[in-house]
Amino acid sequence: MRIAILGGDGFIGWPATLHLSALGHEITIVDNLSRRWIDTELGVQSLTPMDSIQERIRIWRDVSGASLGFELINVADEYERLKAFLTNWRPDAVLHFAQQRAAPYSMKSDRHKNYTVNNNVNATQNLLNALVETDIDAHLLHMGTMGVYGYSTVGAAIPEGYLSVDVTLEDGSSAEQEILYPANPGSIYHMTKCLDQLLFQFYARNDGLRITDLHQGIVWGTHTDQTRRHDQLINRFDYDGDYGTVLNRFLIQAAIGYPLTVHGTGGQTRAFIHIQDSVRCLELALQNPPSAGERTKIYNQMTETHRIRDLAEMISEMTDVPVSYLPNPRNEADENDLVVKNDQFLDLGLNPITLREGLMDELLDVARRYKHRIDPGRIPCNSPWNRERAAGMNRVVEVDLSETPDKSVSMD
Amino acid sequence: MRIAILGGDGFIGWPATLHLSALGHEITIVDNLSRRWIDTELGVQSLTPMDSIQERIRIWRDVSGASLGFELINVADEYERLKAFLTNWRPDAVLHFAQQRAAPYSMKSDRHKNYTVNNNVNATQNLLNALVETDIDAHLLHMGTMGVYGYSTVGAAIPEGYLSVDVTLEDGSSAEQEILYPANPGSIYHMTKCLDQLLFQFYARNDGLRITDLHQGIVWGTHTDQTRRHDQLINRFDYDGDYGTVLNRFLIQAAIGYPLTVHGTGGQTRAFIHIQDSVRCLELALQNPPSAGERTKIYNQMTETHRIRDLAEMISEMTDVPVSYLPNPRNEADENDLVVKNDQFLDLGLNPITLREGLMDELLDVARRYKHRIDPGRIPCNSPWNRERAAGMNRVVEVDLSETPDKSVSMD
Numbered sequence: 001m002r003i004a005i006l007g008g009d010g011f012i013g014w015p016a017t018l019h020l021s022a023l024g025h026e027i028t029i030v031d032n033l034s035r036r037w038i039d040t041e042l043g044v045q046s047l048t049p050m051d052s053i054q055e056r057i058r059i060w061r062d063v064s065g066a067s068l069g070f071e072l073i074n075v076a077d078e079y080e081r082l083k084a085f086l087t088n089w090r091p092d093a094v095l096h097f098a099q100q101r102a103a104p105y106s107m108k109s110d111r112h113k114n115y116t117v118n119n120n121v122n123a124t125q126n127l128l129n130a131l132v133e134t135d136i137d138a139h140l141l142h143m144g145t146m147g148v149y150g151y152s153t154v155g156a157a158i159p160e161g162y163l164s165v166d167v168t169l170e171d172g173s174s175a176e177q178e179i180l181y182p183a184n185p186g187s188i189y190h191m192t193k194c195l196d197q198l199l200f201q202f203y204a205r206n207d208g209l210r211i212t213d214l215h216q217g218i219v220w221g222t223h224t225d226q227t228r229r230h231d232q233l234i235n236r237f238d239y240d241g242d243y244g245t246v247l248n249r250f251l252i253q254a255a256i257g258y259p260l261t262v263h264g265t266g267g268q269t270r271a272f273i274h275i276q277d278s279v280r281c282l283e284l285a286l287q288n289p290p291s292a293g294e295r296t297k298i299y300n301q302m303t304e305t306h307r308i309r310d311l312a313e314m315i316s317e318m319t320d321v322p323v324s325y326l327p328n329p330r331n332e333a334d335e336n337d338l339v340v341k342n343d344q345f346l347d348l349g350l351n352p353i354t355l356r357e358g359l360m361d362e363l364l365d366v367a368r369r370y371k372h373r374i375d376p377g378r379i380p381c382n383s384p385w386n387r388e389r390a391a392g393m394n395r396v397v398e399v400d401l402s403e404t405p406d407k408s409v410s411m412d
Numbered sequence: 413m414r415i416a417i418l419g420g421d422g423f424i425g426w427p428a429t430l431h432l433s434a435l436g437h438e439i440t441i442v443d444n445l446s447r448r449w450i451d452t453e454l455g456v457q458s459l460t461p462m463d464s465i466q467e468r469i470r471i472w473r474d475v476s477g478a479s480l481g482f483e484l485i486n487v488a489d490e491y492e493r494l495k496a497f498l499t500n501w502r503p504d505a506v507l508h509f510a511q512q513r514a515a516p517y518s519m520k521s522d523r524h525k526n527y528t529v530n531n532n533v534n535a536t537q538n539l540l541n542a543l544v545e546t547d548i549d550a551h552l553l554h555m556g557t558m559g560v561y562g563y564s565t566v567g568a569a570i571p572e573g574y575l576s577v578d579v580t581l582e583d584g585s586s587a588e589q590e591i592l593y594p595a596n597p598g599s600i601y602h603m604t605k606c607l608d609q610l611l612f613q614f615y616a617r618n619d620g621l622r623i624t625d626l627h628q629g630i631v632w633g634t635h636t637d638q639t640r641r642h643d644q645l646i647n648r649f650d651y652d653g654d655y656g657t658v659l660n661r662f663l664i665q666a667a668i669g670y671p672l673t674v675h676g677t678g679g680q681t682r683a684f685i686h687i688q689d690s691v692r693c694l695e696l697a698l699q700n701p702p703s704a705g706e707r708t709k710i711y712n713q714m715t716e717t718h719r720i721r722d723l724a725e726m727i728s729e730m731t732d733v734p735v736s737y738l739p740n741p742r743n744e745a746d747e748n749d750l751v752v753k754n755d756q757f758l759d760l761g762l763n764p765i766t767l768r769e770g771l772m773d774e775l776l777d778v779a780r781r782y783k784h785r786i787d788p789g790r791i792p793c794n795s796p797w798n799r800e801r802a803a804g805m806n807r808v809v810e811v812d813l814s815e816t817p818d819k820s821v822s823m824d
Binding site: 083113117118121125130135170175180182188191195198199201205206207387 | 491495522525526529530533534537538541542544545547568569575576577578579580581582586587589591592594595596597600603606607610611613614617618619620743751797798799
């Protein structure tokens with residue numbers, strides 16, 4: 001299959017590229033390298049030393065014999081160049097990861113909010129528009145997020161994208177209808193993925209585009225079978241307050257003996273998936289495209305849920321590094337339950353890698369190997385969600401630890 | 413009250429400006445005059461001769477004694493200038509009409525699709541972002557559309573923005589929840605208004621912005637009490653295939669003896685409101701802002717519904733101009749019913765102007781007075797919604813007129 005990977009230089013895009021290339025697909029990466037620019041802007045670097053995309057591609061050819069194409073295109077801003085690429089290369093599938101993907105970064109300032117909305121919405125709109133115009137009938141696979149479900153949970157397990165509801169009609173009878181799960185995103189970043197959903201819905205119905213949207217949980221891990229094949233193929237590993245996701249951040253902190261930073265009570269329950277499973281899910285979704293005229297196919301791309309506090313305690317026990325409770329910069333409920341359906345990928349044969357399988361040790365090894373590259377000052381998240389949370393970030397958190405061992409420590 | 417009117421040079425913005433100015437409010441128009449540029453692009457002009465915004469403002473001062481401010485700002489593209497204006501002028505309310513507002517124009521080509529998404533989403537995002545940053549706590553009133561409800565109707569009357577649904581929980585019990593009415597827009601333009609809704613939802617919850625969203629029906633008429641006060645205060649009147657809305661277009665066609673163009677079977681039922689009621693609704697909504705922390709207040713801003721075919725027949729009977737059935741460029745159901753709730757404005761004292769009250773004669777007079785300005789070649793809509801509809805536009809429509817008198821005529 002000929003596959004264009006938009007955002008193929010990123011955290012998911014790069015291992016996805018290698019995974020699909022190793023399966024024999026012909027790949028072209030389309031990327032404006034914006035994630036590298038954001039590293040420069042923030043003055044942080046991936047824990048793992050990351051070569052240029054051109055060098056990575058050269059190494060992959062040496063290791064695997066497979067060539068990868070690379071097009072430097074800003075998908076959000078260079079519509080005509082994107083269209084020309086699609087017209088000429090005619091991919092069978094397009095993987096769309098070409099978006100700003102960190103919630104804290106999206107809340108950092110008004111400039112970051114505008115950038116995230118403008119970049120993410122225009123990237124999706126440009127791509128959909130170009131797929132209609134070029135009429136190449138490529139299957140579009142988009143990386144969405146579990147965060148589109150946001151605050152909407154009503155006590156039911158989260159279905160895969162669509163919710164069945166009963167509506168009372170004028171005559172008093174009721175009718176069942178399947179609707180897109182009501183969006184209630186928690187950040188500007190998550191909101192852009194909700195906007196994406198409506199764009200997909202429209203283009204699937206109006207133009208018959210074949211679209212799959214993957215609502216992914218928090219990805220942990222860094223290696224896949226392919227990134228392990230050469231030091232210079234290593235994936236990026238973010239540990240800073242904006243881009244570092246929670247489990248990876250805990251492991252970094254543990255590696256350098258920095259107290260594990262839990263925001264608020266840590267009562268938030270989140271969905272997780274290992275990066276190896278993430279790329280495997282992409283493979284499965286690619287093998288099962290929707291038909292023209294079918295609504296957007298939505299998968300929940302996650303394998304397990306954990307309460308943040310429990311994860312911190314678990315890693316604390318593994319490593320003897322204490323847990324530190326900090327004010328939560330996010331505007332969210334202190335505690336939430338989360339039950340998520342992921343039957344579709346399980347039915348397609350996904351055999352989930354879970355937290356208990358030793359990969360956390362591997363990850364700790366990575367963190368320890370590169371710990372000289374860590375600037376501990378970059379670990380805290382300094383992007384409050386609103387005025388109230390900004391004011392709260394200087395306050396001490398009151399945590400009811402009656403049901404959890406008190407391991408809080410004070411931090412400067 | 414100090415009111416900024418974004419898009420105050422447009423079809424609703426201008427009469428809204430005069431209406432609110434006449435009530436004694438202090439008004440500044442913020443507009444990039446893009447609607448005038450689109451006239452230039454399309455090579456069409458308003459039926460009514462329209463002076464520059466500066467001249468209109470001068471005349472209004474002569475007529476009423478009231479001054480209007482004017483700021484040439486592109487709300488979608490000049491965030492910093494918008495923010496500076498809000499910081500300095502500190503309006504109590506902001507009316508947001510600064511969006512591309514025609515469905516056919518939004519479907520005209522890939523360029524028009526991209527322009528509409530980019531312009532409309534960024535305009536709303538910039539405004540919300542600037543309201544948070546400046547912390548001026550202005551009430552934001554946005555002009556939305558009945559079209560956000562789109563294809564979602566399930567046989568129940570359309571509520572005002574929020575739908576009450578029953579969701580089945582894990583334990584088999586059911587819970588009632590109020591959700592944003594599931595969006596299912598029929599065009600790129602309408603979709604941008606659905607994206608707006610999610611932006612409003614987020615900013616109201618995250619930052620306590622006070623927002624009212626008006627889901628307006630198709631506006632008919634051209635005069636309000638204020639635009640009648642001087643020839644040079646006249647409102648714009650669009651009759652072309654992209655911007656001319658259905659009822660106004662029929663009246664123009666009748667005035668010049670051009671067969672009334674019905675798309676498809678004319679079985680579409682639409683919601684309508686007279687422009688005088690539209691500006692009166694704005695006044696009522698301004699008097700009843702939501703509180704900080706309250707969800708977006710949504711009104712259905714319409715007063716009656718009509719089937720397109722019935723409207724055409726009614727005007728045909730009034731004027732002896734025949735009806736012509738043409739292929740439908742829109743991707744939509746041939747026939748639909750529409751029952752809409754509008755209790756909120758009625759409860760606030762709106763006394764609707766209906767189609768039967770002689771204003772259609774006034775409108776016919778306007779059309780006849782300026783009919784020398786009409787280019788009949790610009791009346792048909794040439795913007796098909798997708799490939800299938802484009803192919804269909806050269807076909808003859810099969811209309812079952814067993815229940816309506818056959819008045820179809822052939823047209824070149």
